[in-house]
Amino acid sequence: MQAHCKTKPAPRVLLVEANNMGKWVGTTMPYEVHIPPLGLMYLASYARKALPGVEFRIFESSLSSPDLSSLENDSPENDRFIRILNEFQPDVVGIRSIAFFLEELQRIASLVRAHSDATLVAGGPIVQAYKRRLFQEVPELEIAVKGEGEKVFVDLLSGSPLSSIAGLLYRTDDGVVENEDQLEVEDIDSLPFPTYDLIDLNQYQSQLSYAYNHRRQGVLLTSRGCAYHCTFCFTHWKGIRLRSAANIFEEIKQLHEQHGIEDFYVVDDIFNVNSKRALKLFDLIVAAGLKLRLYFVNGLRADITSEEFVDRAIEAGAVWFTYAVESGTDEIQRLVEKRLDLEKAKRVIAYTQRQNVAVNVSTMYGFPTETRELAQRTLDWLSELPKPSLLPYHFCLRFFPGCEINQQALDAGWDPARLELTSRFSYNDMPLGTPTLSKQDMYGIQLEYHRRFGLSNPAAVDGAVRTLRSIGYSDTEIVHMYSVLKRKVIHNVGDLMTAGGN
Known part of the structure; x- marks a missing residue:
């Protein structure tokens, strides 16, 4: 089988984060939510260490450039990317994306093929979600990296035969070939820290962080994978691998000393999955006398959070807590296999709210089999907390490719076409309704949430x-x-x- 791409070593690599943050939140403002593209920064750091002769650049497709006003035609985003292709002339363009941003990946891929002969590689969760189908959706695509990318990408950039590289899918004359999976990096402390010299921290500061403020952002991913198996969540990792407290602290100290970063945003799915590790990190920060602000922007699991965790986190600088509850009913907790202890969760959320820090409570509606009465019970559960969630985090559930909950919905009689359509909706798009929760009831739930709490x-x-x-x-x-x-x-x-x- 003849592969459709060259495999010679690549001296220049352009890494692209393909996203559309205006679509993500359902609005376009002069300021949007952008965080440094951590996955690409890890990839570049690992590859630089293995292949010191390769030059890398990182580009985020929807991050506005300070000189955007100098672009005169009707497609400034296209012009900006074409200019980088022409100036840098990459041998490989690696595009990372998620399923929600498929259209942005298609846009970038078409520009690459129209203006460059670089080998086109895709990576990120979108590959795990679509697998072979991604090559149909993106006809310009030559290679895709599934799962963890560091080892795979180094082998690819080294010029190894595609058939010998675990973790690849690639196009041939006879169709798409999928190789065996690549083994994951077991000791993630061994990974070099993400490279910040390839991004413009000032440009990210001009936009909003995940905590909606303008700061020099240090973004921390302290684990890979998850110890839980919620059906609505997309994860391709098996189990969880944790960085040590000492390793995390070393990254914090380095970013603080080298880049003047004082605001750190933790993006783990569940940072507190190991409380002993978390408390050790807090102790290291306090002992070093660092004056930082910590933001748990993605999710803490409330029923394994202790008052001691909250107190020690605040002592170390935590100002922002996000608790992912999803539903205030035991029925839905069992359905999605989260099984959160709602009484324990309520107690620790209330305790955190009394500390006068930002506390967000994430909930959803529109689950398979969920009725109006069950959706209402989540609102009533929220009313038992001392305060509303600081941010209005009550969302209509979206069904992304590759998630187990999709099959649960199909088993409950959902229309497959309508199910897939929801994966393209922003957080603010109007819900479609389900077999057990009408569109009118969904509107009512959202309106009542904002009237009572939002x-x-x-x-x-x-x-x-x-x-x-x-x-x-x-x-x-x-x-x-x-x-x-x-x-x-x-x-x-x-x-x-x-x-x-x-």
């Missing part, structure tokens, strides 16, 4: 603004945050404080 509740917004100010947010950051959340420009904090910003 953007339509002046007291909730006032409380959130006071909390944000108390943990160091500027009024500009608060205005930019709520402009994105409300999908309209908010001019000053006073508008929010007096009427909920409506």
Whole structure:
């Protein structure tokens, strides 16, 4: 079988994070949510160590350039990328993406093929989600990396025969070939820290972080995989691998000393899966006298969180906690195999809220078999907390390719076409309805949430603004945050404080 791409060593590699953050949140503002592309930064760091002669650049497709106004045609995003292709002339273009951004991956791939003869490689969760189908969706694609990419990419850039590289899919004259899986890196402490010299920290500071503020961002991924098996979640890793507290602290110290970073955003699925490790990290930060701010922006599991964890985290600088609850009913907890102890969760969330830090509670509606009554019980569970979630994190469930919950929905009688359509929706798109929860009921649930706890509740917004100010947010950051959340420009904090910003 003749492969459709060359396999000679590559001296210049362009790594692209293909995303569309305006689509992600359902709005386009001068400021959007962007974090440094950690996966590509790990990839470049690992490959640099193995292949010191290779030159790398990193490009995020939807991150606005400071000189964007100098581009005169109707497609400034295209012009910006074409200019980089022409200037850098890469031998390989590696594009990382997720299933939600398939259209952005298609756009970037078409530009690469129209303006470069570079070998085109895709990676990231989208490959695990689509596998061979991705080559149909992206006809320009030559190679795809499934699973963990560091070892695979080094073998690929070294010019090894494609048939010999575990973890690859590639196009041939006879179709798409899928090789065996690559073994995962067991000791993730052995991985070099992600490279920050390939990104512009000032450019990311001009946008919003995952905690909706303008800071020099240190993004921490302290584990790979997950110890749990929630059916709505997409993960291709088996089990969980943890970095040591000492290794995490060394990265924090390095970023603090070399880049002046004081704000660190933890993006693990469940950072506190090992409490002993977490407490050790907090102790190291305190002992070093570092004055940092920690943001747990992705998820803490509430029923394994202790008051000691909360206290020690705050002592180390934590100002932002996010607890992923999903549903306030035991029935849905069992369905999605999360099985959160809701009473324990309620107690620790309430305790955290009393510490006057930012506390977010993530919940969803629209699960397979969920009725109006079950969805209502989640709202009632939230009402038993001392405060509303600081941010309005109550979302309609999306069904992404590769997730087990898709089959649960099909088994419950859902329309396959409608199911796939939801994977393309932003957080703010209107729900379609399910066999057990009508579109009208879904609208009602969302409206009631915002009336009781969210953007339509002046007291909730006032409380959130006071909390944000108390943990160091500027009024500009608060205005930019709520402009994105409300999908309209908010001019000053006073508008929010007096009427909920409506």
